[in-house]
Amino acid sequence: xxxxxxxxxxxxxxxxxxxxxxxxxxSLGLNLVFGVxxxxxxxxxxxxxxxxxxxxxxxxxxxxxxxxxxxxxIALVALLGWILHQFVIRPVxxxxxxxxxxxxxxxxxxxxxxxxxxxxxxxxxxxxTLPSVRLGEMSFSAARLVAFGAALGGVVGLWLFxxxxxxxxxxxxxxxxxxxxxxxxxxxxxxxxxTSALGGGLAGLASxxxxxxxxxxxxxxxxxxPITFLICVLGGLGNMLGGxxxxxxxxxxxxxxxxxxxxxxxYVIAFIFFIAMMFWRPRGILGK
Amino acid sequence: MPIARLAAAVxxxxxxxxxxxxQKEIKxxxxxxxxxxxxxxxxxxxxxxxxxxxxxxxxxxxxxxxKINAVFADAQSKVDVAINEMTRLIDQEKVDxxxxxxxxxxxxxxxxxxxxRKKFLWINVCVASSVMKDRKFQYVFxxxxxxxxxxxxxxxxxxxxxxxxxxIPPKNMRIAIIxxxxxxxxxxxxxxxxxxxxxxxxxxLKEGYSASAPDLSSLVTKLKRARPxxxxxxxxxxxxxxxxxxxKEQGLKFKAMIGHGAGHSQIDKLRQTFGExxxxxxxxxxxxxxxxxxxxxKPGMAxxxxxxxxxxxxxxxxxxxxxxxxMGFNNTWILLQHVLPVAIKKYGxxxxxxxxxxxxxxxxxxxxxxxxxxxxxxxxGTPMAGQNERSFVVVMQYVNGxxxxxxxxxxxxxxxxxxxxxxxTFAP
Numbered sequence: 001x002x003x004x005x006x007x008x009x010x011x012x013x014x015x016x017x018x019x020x021x022x023x024x025x026x027s028l029g030l031n032l033v034f035g036v037x038x039x040x041x042x043x044x045x046x047x048x049x050x051x052x053x054x055x056x057x058x059x060x061x062x063x064x065x066x067x068x069x070x071x072x073x074i075a076l077v078a079l080l081g082w083i084l085h086q087f088v089i090r091p092v093x094x095x096x097x098x099x100x101x102x103x104x105x106x107x108x109x110x111x112x113x114x115x116x117x118x119x120x121x122x123x124x125x126x127x128x129t130l131p132s133v134r135l136g137e138m139s140f141s142a143a144r145l146v147a148f149g150a151a152l153g154g155v156v157g158l159w160l161f162x163x164x165x166x167x168x169x170x171x172x173x174x175x176x177x178x179x180x181x182x183x184x185x186x187x188x189x190x191x192x193x194x195t196s197a198l199g200g201g202l203a204g205l206a207s208x209x210x211x212x213x214x215x216x217x218x219x220x221x222x223x224x225x226p227i228t229f230l231i232c233v234l235g236g237l238g239n240m241l242g243g244x245x246x247x248x249x250x251x252x253x254x255x256x257x258x259x260x261x262x263x264x265x266x267y268v269i270a271f272i273f274f275i276a277m278m279f280w281r282p283r284g285i286l287g288k
Numbered sequence: 289m290p291i292a293r294l295a296a297a298v299x300x301x302x303x304x305x306x307x308x309x310x311q312k313e314i315k316x317x318x319x320x321x322x323x324x325x326x327x328x329x330x331x332x333x334x335x336x337x338x339x340x341x342x343x344x345x346x347x348x349x350x351x352x353x354x355k356i357n358a359v360f361a362d363a364q365s366k367v368d369v370a371i372n373e374m375t376r377l378i379d380q381e382k383v384d385x386x387x388x389x390x391x392x393x394x395x396x397x398x399x400x401x402x403x404x405r406k407k408f409l410w411i412n413v414c415v416a417s418s419v420m421k422d423r424k425f426q427y428v429f430x431x432x433x434x435x436x437x438x439x440x441x442x443x444x445x446x447x448x449x450x451x452x453x454x455x456i457p458p459k460n461m462r463i464a465i466i467x468x469x470x471x472x473x474x475x476x477x478x479x480x481x482x483x484x485x486x487x488x489x490x491x492x493l494k495e496g497y498s499a500s501a502p503d504l505s506s507l508v509t510k511l512k513r514a515r516p517x518x519x520x521x522x523x524x525x526x527x528x529x530x531x532x533x534x535x536k537e538q539g540l541k542f543k544a545m546i547g548h549g550a551g552h553s554q555i556d557k558l559r560q561t562f563g564e565x566x567x568x569x570x571x572x573x574x575x576x577x578x579x580x581x582x583x584x585x586k587p588g589m590a591x592x593x594x595x596x597x598x599x600x601x602x603x604x605x606x607x608x609x610x611x612x613x614x615m616g617f618n619n620t621w622i623l624l625q626h627v628l629p630v631a632i633k634k635y636g637x638x639x640x641x642x643x644x645x646x647x648x649x650x651x652x653x654x655x656x657x658x659x660x661x662x663x664x665x666x667x668x669g670t671p672m673a674g675q676n677e678r679s680f681v682v683v684m685q686y687v688n689g690x691x692x693x694x695x696x697x698x699x700x701x702x703x704x705x706x707x708x709x710x711x712x713t714f715a716p
Contacts, residue, residue, distance in 0.1 A: 008513040011538075015505040113323075121327035123526060125561050132537045139539035141505075213533065215526045215561065219324050219365070223502045258506030263497040264469060266506060 009259065011138040016255025018140060020248035021148030025209065026228045027235070027243040028154050029202030033081075035238030036175040036195040039089055039100045043108035045221030045228060047084070047200060049115060051077040051207025052216045056124050066128065074204035081200020085193050093192075108221070115218035123215040130212060143212040150209055154202065155244055171195055175238070234274055236284025246285055249273070313355045314628065314638055317377030318388035319398075320413075320616075324365025325499070329524040329551045330612035331390035333604070334413045335360065337616025338388065340599035341624065351628045359383060363394055370394035371401065378407055384638050385410065387623060390612075392416030392435075392472035399428045408643040410627075412619040413612060415549065416471035417479070420675045424668070427640050429647045431619045431663050433679040434672070435472065438522075438548045438572050439479020441681045445570075445695040446518050446546070447487035453706035454543060456517060461489045464516035464542075466507065466531075468523045469496035476522040476548045484520075492516050499527045507531070508538045517707070518544045525551035529561050536565060541716040543707030546683065549573040549611065555686045556607045565713040568687060568705050570694065575682045577614040577658040579693050581701060586656045592621070593658050608691055611659075611684075618659045626650045626663070654678060660699060 030044045041047070051073045058069035088107055092100050130142035162168035174181050174191045182188055214220060231250055235242030250270050258266025277285070318338055321331035342358045350356060359381050363370035370389070377383045385408040389395050395414035402409035403425045411419070411430040415438070420430060443463075450458040465480045467473035474496060484491055493514040497507060504527070511519070519542050523531065528551035547553070552571035559566055578597055582590035596617045600609050627646045628638065634649075635642035652663040662678035683695035685704050692702030708715040 006513070008509050011512075012506050012509045015503075015509065015538075019503050019505065116323045121323055121332060123328045123529070123557060123561075125529075127561070129533075129536075132539060134539065139537065141534065141537040143537075215529050217325065217328065217526065220526075223500050227502060254503060255506050259509060262495055263501070263504065263507045263510075267498070267501070 007137045009256075011140075012255050012259035013252070014138065014140065015144075016252040017248065018144035018148050019255055020251035021151040022144060022209070022213075023227065023231055023251055024244045024247035025147055025151035025154055025202075025206050026224055027231045027247055028151070028158065028240060029081075029199040029206070030228055031232050031235070031238055031240045031243040032158065032202065033195060033199035034232065035240065036171055037085070037089065037093075037192050038178075038238075039093070040104065040229070040237070041084070041199070042101060042104040042225070042229070043084075043111060043221075044199075044203060045223075045225030046108050046111035046115075047077050047080055047203040048207040048210060048224065049216070049218065049221050050080060050111065051204045052211040052214075052220065053115065053119055053124075055208060055211045056126060056216050059126060060124075066126075070208040073207055074201050077204030077207060078197045078201035081203065082193055082197040084200070085196035089196070090189070090192070108225070112218050112221065119218065121217065123217045125215045126211055128212060141213065143209065146212070147209040150205060151244075151247075154205065155240065158202075158240065167191075167194065230271075230274055234277055234284055236286045239284065239286045242284050242286030249285075312353055313357045314351065314385075315357045315359060315381070315383045317359045317361060317374070317381060317383035317386045319361045319363050319370055319373055319377070319386065319394075320388050321365045321390055322360075322362045325525060326363075326365040326391050328554070328557065329390075330549070330554060330610060331365075331413070333554075333600075333610045334388070334390055334612040334616035336600055336603050337596065337613035337618075338412065338620045339616075340596055340613075341617045341620040343599070344595055345621075345624050351624055352632050354628075354632070356624065360388075363389075363391070365391070367391075367394050367397065371397055374398050374401065378405065384408075385640070385643060387620065388412050388616075389414050391470070392419060392475065393470040395419045396471055399423065399425060403427050406640050408640040410619070410623050410647075413615050414472065416475040417672075418471050418475055420672050422671050423673070425674045426668065427644055429644075429665055429674045429676075431622050431665075431676045431679065432615055433574050433661075433681045434675055435475035435548075436479040437679065437681050438476045439481075440483045441683055441695065442520055442546045442548065442570075442572050443480060443483035443487050443489070445572075445683045446484070446520075446544070447489060448695070449704065449706050450489070453704070454517060458488050459490065462492045462515060462517045463489050463520060464492055464511055464514055464518070465494040465520045466511070466523075467496050467521070468499040468527055470499065472550070473499075473522040477520075480520050480522075497527070499524045501527065501530075503534075504531050505534050505538065508534050508540050511535070511542075512538065512540055516542055518542065518546060520546050520548070521552065522548040523551050525554065525557070528552060529558070532558075532562060532565070536562075536713060540714065542714055543716065544568075544570070545714070546570040546572065553611050553684075555610070555689060555691060559689050566686065568685065568708055568712065570683055570685050570704075571611075571691075572681050572683045573611040574615055574618075574659045574661065574679065575693065575699070576609060576611040576684065576691055577618065578609055579682075579684065579691055579701060580658075580660050580699065584655055584699060585658070585660065586653070589656070589658050596658065608686075608689060614659055618657050622650070622652070622657060622663055626652065652678070 054073035235246035253270035361373035467477035631646035694704035
């Protein structure tokens with residue numbers, strides 16, 4: 001037994017925790033947008049890809065300081081989120097959900113193809129390596145630790161914003177009853193646009209942390225898009241706390257499952273768990 | 289008189305235009321990936337090499353008076369797109385034959401469909417043995433290497449230097465085999481396992497993963513526990529960069545890294561990301577043409593290599609030309625220079641049957657191509673029918689960004705540096 005429960009198992013568990021932080025951060029914006037506007041941005045991971053390219057070009061090509069490049073990327077993706085809502089989502093806001101899905105799916109392919117044409121197929125990277133954090137025999141990615149912290153900070157910050165600010169209260173109110181709030185003087189269009197910008201900003205934040213860990217290429221969204229969507233569904237679409245918890249559960253299945261069995265089995269077990277949960281709690285862990 | 293001259297000029301121009309329109313051409317549909325992750329993993333350089341061969345042949349008057357009309361299709365690194373593009377090229381573009389193909393995952397279904405439709409398919413790049421093994425193809429030919437050869441070459445290489453360089457008896461040599469889980473990775477890894485066992489070495493871990501996996505930390509942790517001396521890795525991109533980044537972050541140590549083509553052969557890209565961390569890494573592949581000693585090649589090959597290199601650099605700029613460029617050029621060259629002329633001259637055309645007969649007659653001795661290997665296809669009724677029996681892989685080592693041939697000894701151009709020198713990021 002001691003051969004199995006060794007320091008390496010602990011490393012796998014802790015790496016799962018850090019991966020959970022990364023996935024939780026990814027799911028935040030998507031959940032926020034769905035929770036308020038009731039539309040799934042299938043192209044969410046492609047917005048993150050745009051943010052990664054923004055950091056790359058500002059930092060590597062135009063030699064901006066890294067932090068400034070990241071702040072600009074967050075602002076840019078927030079703007080993209082706003083544009084996405086104004087020009088793509090708003091016209092189909094009252095359409096069938098399948099039409100909304102198809103429209104954002106179209107944006108996904110558009111952004112991938114546009115990135116290929118504009119940025120080329122070459123893999124790009126910042127060339128920035130954060131030092132590892134050693135803990136005895138174990139060693140961890142500092143970039144993942146930062147992502148973990150950002151995910152925690154993002155959830156707390158978002159909770160404070162939604163519960164303590166006037167705008168946050170308006171956002172929550174709109175998400176609860178889209179029909180009645182205009183009668184109380186709240187402009188849903190403005191709130192939706194603001195939420196989209198906020199969702200985009202969270203995608204921008206995720207892109208700043210992903211760019212420290214992954215190469216940038218037009219198809220990077222394929223690695224994260226599906227898993228982010230599954231986590232949101234597992235947690236309960238639109239439920240940020242649910243998504244947060246689901247991210248850590250999913251990550252532990254991947255990390256520890258992959259440690260005990262083959263790496264591929266980690267994902268298989270995670271998806272089996274997802275399917276089982278969809279039978280048991282179709283609306284997700286914390287879905288109502 | 290001016291009117292008469294004008295009329296004559298118009299008539300002459302019309303005649304020239306008609307002649308041009310009537311110039312005979314051979315339409316070849318090439319399928320590569322110029323978008324998606326395979327593009328940067330070698331598929332795009334293979335297309336550049338292919339175009340260079342076609343341009344060069346056309347500039348010299350084509351093949352027996354036929355101009356080569358190449359139609360390039362982008363498989364977008366997706367199997368379904370590759371199959372759709374193949375169907376489009378056959379049914380709508382009406383190509384005379386198909387060629388190219390980078391990914392083995394695409395090759396497997398494409399080869400079966402092409403053969404079933406009696407369409408001649410000439411495979412330039414994809415290497416999985418399972419593409420050809422026991423398929424009994426009639427119209428599918430592959431001049432390049434196959435994955436069993438990769439597995440054998442790298443295990444022989446490690447075994448050969450186990451005692452002399454590593455100071456470890458082969459039976460104590462700890463080998464880890466990790467691979468992407470498509471036909472290419474699985475094929476090479478299976479051959480690695482068989483061959484390393486045959487060489488009496490100790491396989492401490494063998495594991496596959498998805499090339500698009502967002503996290504490989506658990507694989508790295510398992511490798512840390514398995515403590516391999518040598519890692520045999522088969523992957524594309526970006527999985528190789530993800531693995532190496534996480535291996536570095538998690539403090540994985542080993543004594544040598546031996547890749548098997550694809551992402552490991554794109555050394556310029558790896559160096560952009562990892563700098564000196566990938567110094568002394570290896571990759572097994574058909575030889576990058578520019579690395580071979582011209583004296584070991586037949587007359588004319590050195591000039592051909594220079595031609596490829598100058599055309600490649602015009603497109604991609606200076607740097608280490610990856611083996612995939614040579615694979616695209618070389619195998620297209622063999623098709624255009626050794627198959628098509630025989631099909632036209634001896635078998636009266638370029639239908640699939642004529643091409644098949646011509647391909648079976650190809651007999652190029654070792655040293656007769658820019659990648660060093662000869663060409664002679666296994667005949668019908670053999671387990672690897674359509675596969676080149678004279679192909680071979682070499683193991684290259686990258687030192688300070690430059691590739692050298694480390695194995696086999698017959699074509700070796702460097703004494704390999706094994707294990708990693710002290711101070712190397714991954715050295716124990």
